[in-house]
Amino acid sequence: MRTFPFASAIILVLTAWVSCKTVKDDFDTDPGHGYLALEMGKAIEYTVDSTIYDPTGDSAVFYTRSYLRDVIADTLRDNTGELLYLTERFFRKDSTAPWQIQKVYTQSISDNQGIVTKDNLRWIKLAFPIRQFNSWDALVHMDPDLQMIVAGETLQPFLQKGIWRARILSAGEPGHAGVFNFDKTLLVREVNTGGFEFDPVTNHIVPSDDENDPPPL
Helix, strand or coil: CCCCHHHHHHHHHHHHHHHCCCCCCCCCCCCCHHHCCCCCCCEEEEEEEEEEECCCCCCEEEEEEEEEEEEEEEEEECCCCCEEEEEEEEEECCCCCCCEEEEEEEEEEECCEEEEEECCEEEEEEECCCCCCCEEECCCCCCCCCCEEECCEEECCCCCHHHHEEEEEEEEEEEEECCEEEEEEEEEECCCCCCEEEECCCCEEEECCCCCCCCCC
């Protein structure tokens, strides 16, 4: 049987050349802490629309529009040495009224989590690194038996934790808010009611009987 060592060598060289082809890696090493904007003097203003519905129907019971302004005013360290950003929240009922201080809360980054502690309630606002479709239990520190009074009714909004699993829907995309344009934005779904419904008898949010409802992610 005749052999062709020269041809074999050519095949090996071509195979090696193809296998060494460079592929661009778009992985971003930036964890995304900038989305929290924890900087001294940083101020963010919000227009807040609030609608309370009748739990026995779909008619609106109460509607309000108000304005909030959060300002990072100072820093301190807790007893574990964690750096906390003291944030002052201001409130006004309309766009021409003077701002009035409403509360002071803290923000921090700890264990790859952006944490907000407000009214002694600890909420995981973001989980790092920022990646599209990442999800986390935003209310893992929340007491599920906590009761709140809304429009004269006592509710337990955190009893069913599944609906409060946060999820990043998009990251790094350009966007705008009002007249402001941004090169990079973050879209986070903080609550997913798919598969759940309000039970007017128990005043709880419970799993839905509708099999077509999607489960929370």
